[in-house]
Amino acid sequence: MFLTKEEEKVLNGEYGIPRQEALKFLIKYGEALGAERLVSVQSVHTAMAVPEQFAKMIRGNYPLLNQVLLCSKRQIELGQLEVFTTTHVCNIEPYYYEYFGVSEEVMQANREIRAHYTKKGIIFTSTCTPYLVGNIPVRGNHIAWMESSAVVYANSVIGALGNIEGIESTLAAAITGKIPYAGFHIPENRKAKVIFHLDIILEKQSDFDALGYFIGEELENMGMSLDVPIITGFKQGQATQDNLKGMGAAMATSGAVQLYHIDQVTPEARSGLENIVEDLGKTEKIVVKMEDIKRTYDILSTATDPKVDLVILGCPHFSLNQLKEVALLLEGKRIRDDVILWIFLPAGLKELALARGFGKMIEKAGGMLMMDTCPALMQFKPENVKIVASNSAKQIHYFSAEFPEIRTWFGSVRDCINAAISGKWGGN
Amino acid sequence: MLDKNEQIPILKGRCVVKGVRTGTALVLTRSISAFGGIDPFTSKIIESRHPQKGESVKRKILIFPHGKGSSGFSLYFHMLRLTGNAPRAMIIEKINSLTALAAVVSEIPTIGGPFEENKNPIETIQTGDKILVDATKGCVFRLAEE
Numbered sequence: 001m002f003l004t005k006e007e008e009k010v011l012n013g014e015y016g017i018p019r020q021e022a023l024k025f026l027i028k029y030g031e032a033l034g035a036e037r038l039v040s041v042q043s044v045h046t047a048m049a050v051p052e053q054f055a056k057m058i059r060g061n062y063p064l065l066n067q068v069l070l071c072s073k074r075q076i077e078l079g080q081l082e083v084f085t086t087t088h089v090c091n092i093e094p095y096y097y098e099y100f101g102v103s104e105e106v107m108q109a110n111r112e113i114r115a116h117y118t119k120k121g122i123i124f125t126s127t128c129t130p131y132l133v134g135n136i137p138v139r140g141n142h143i144a145w146m147e148s149s150a151v152v153y154a155n156s157v158i159g160a161l162g163n164i165e166g167i168e169s170t171l172a173a174a175i176t177g178k179i180p181y182a183g184f185h186i187p188e189n190r191k192a193k194v195i196f197h198l199d200i201i202l203e204k205q206s207d208f209d210a211l212g213y214f215i216g217e218e219l220e221n222m223g224m225s226l227d228v229p230i231i232t233g234f235k236q237g238q239a240t241q242d243n244l245k246g247m248g249a250a251m252a253t254s255g256a257v258q259l260y261h262i263d264q265v266t267p268e269a270r271s272g273l274e275n276i277v278e279d280l281g282k283t284e285k286i287v288v289k290m291e292d293i294k295r296t297y298d299i300l301s302t303a304t305d306p307k308v309d310l311v312i313l314g315c316p317h318f319s320l321n322q323l324k325e326v327a328l329l330l331e332g333k334r335i336r337d338d339v340i341l342w343i344f345l346p347a348g349l350k351e352l353a354l355a356r357g358f359g360k361m362i363e364k365a366g367g368m369l370m371m372d373t374c375p376a377l378m379q380f381k382p383e384n385v386k387i388v389a390s391n392s393a394k395q396i397h398y399f400s401a402e403f404p405e406i407r408t409w410f411g412s413v414r415d416c417i418n419a420a421i422s423g424k425w426g427g428n
Numbered sequence: 429m430l431d432k433n434e435q436i437p438i439l440k441g442r443c444v445v446k447g448v449r450t451g452t453a454l455v456l457t458r459s460i461s462a463f464g465g466i467d468p469f470t471s472k473i474i475e476s477r478h479p480q481k482g483e484s485v486k487r488k489i490l491i492f493p494h495g496k497g498s499s500g501f502s503l504y505f506h507m508l509r510l511t512g513n514a515p516r517a518m519i520i521e522k523i524n525s526l527t528a529l530a531a532v533v534s535e536i537p538t539i540g541g542p543f544e545e546n547k548n549p550i551e552t553i554q555t556g557d558k559i560l561v562d563a564t565k566g567c568v569f570r571l572a573e574e
């Protein structure tokens with residue numbers, strides 16, 4: 001791999017052990033990817049939360065944790081990190097941890113991890129949606145982010161350049177400010193290779209989740225799963241943050257999509273199909289029909305009994321606008337005693353929502369606002385919960401994998417809130 | 429076991445992580461997510477609606493089209509290594525950032541595409557086949573039945 005003079009100095013240890021070991025790791029990773037060089041990143045989204053089994057093993061020994069993550073032979077005591085680095089969700093909710101069956105010991109280990117890495121310069125946003133709380137790249141920035149839904153959003157909607165990274169590569173990027181120049185960092189790899197044409201009118205936000213889930217699965221079926229899709233016929237006014245947040249998350253769940261374009265909408269697709277589609281004349285075009293969307297709702301709705309026990313919202317983490325919608329739907333209403341409503345959102349938005357009213361409206365109606373985490377990651381399900389409703393294709397996909405015995409209903413935020421109030425699914 | 433030098437490789441691809449291993453093939457006919465797809469404590473495939481759901485990846489030569497899904501992919505392979513449940517080697521049709529990183533952190537000898545003569549590992553190898561993976565050279569050999 002080609003290294004700059006500066007990178008060679010790092011590799012020779014002139015800037016200390018952490019940067020040396022992190023660079024060694026990135027070179028191994030870059031070679032595995034077939035990268036010819038590294039590139040500087042302007043934004044990192046890492047995860048500094050480790051599974052319980054890990055947490056107990058490394059309790060308090062952060063140099064060992066860094067060593068394990070960077071596959072090094074030496075313990076690594078970090079200095080201050082200079083790159084803008086935020087964190088992904090962790091497996092612990094700081095206020096409701098006892099409810100989720102997390103011991104005080106594990107909670108304390110987690111607090112200590114946070115305190116330690118905060119001092120090193122990592123900002124604990126603890127969210128899957130860093131772009132909702134301040135880590136918003138500029139178009140053309142190279143990024144090293146975890147979280148498939150966040151990467152697909154940053155690549156597609158913002159026009160930042162990155163691949164889906166893991167905990168190990170983002171830690172190395174936070175230390176060195178570098179990542180292998182491969183995949184979607186390279187402009188030529190960002191051209192669309194397949195067209196999905198919308199010949200239908202979508203209405204609800206969950207329709208866009210269903211569309212994303214359909215596209216991801218269809219690409220798998222076509223053997224084009226790593227290729228970039230472009231959507232045509234998409235109404236400009238429907239390209240909202242919430243619709244695109246859910247759609248991209250679903251695409252990266254049923255499929256391996258890391259970047260998509262929307263003709264005339266997303267930043268790299270505004271100058272005509274011929275400029276963004278690799279070989280327009282030979283490109284396959286799939287027409288998306290209403291039956292494709294309906295079939296996706298059916299795949300994600302495995303329940304037959306309309307009784308709902310648990311409603312999960314906030315995958316990816318809820319936005320302020322979605323929170324407002326729920327608060328207004330719940331105004332003057334109350335969630336049934338035998339139904340649980342979980343809403344997951346970033347810490348910053350929970351604080352804001354509680355300070356400015358919408359949060360309190362939801363809590364007053366019996367909803368639980370939870371931050372920093374995600375049910376799929378906590379791997380927790382309240383006893384007696386058999387039927388789960390959600391507006392998120394991604395949440396249903398992962399929750400069903402962890403708890404195969406549950407049955408699901410998939411529908412809009414309104415359908416989900418109605419179910420939380422009445423205890424019965426009456427949506428799609 | 430045959431002398432591999434006398435054999436012609438059934439597949440030739442690109443070295444992702446070096447190493448030589450023999451073992452029994454487990455072919456996944458669909459892509460997989462590691463998080464929510466493979467349980468690192470039982471080594472079993474748990475992904476909803478996956479055709480090989482229930483199979484164990486432990487000490488197999490794992491062959492699959494590509495990685496997808498959550499960015500926890502590498503951490504779950506890292507955990508498979510720490511629990512002793514990792515595959516012995518991997519052959520991956522198309523490498524992306526998820527699988528390249530997973531192979532590096534789990535130190536599993538891995539070969540990735542594209543393969544010579546446009547061969548597809550999913551079609552060339554079947555579950556249960558005894559094979560030798562020379563990831564360093566990017567070559568896969570079939571072992572004779574005992």
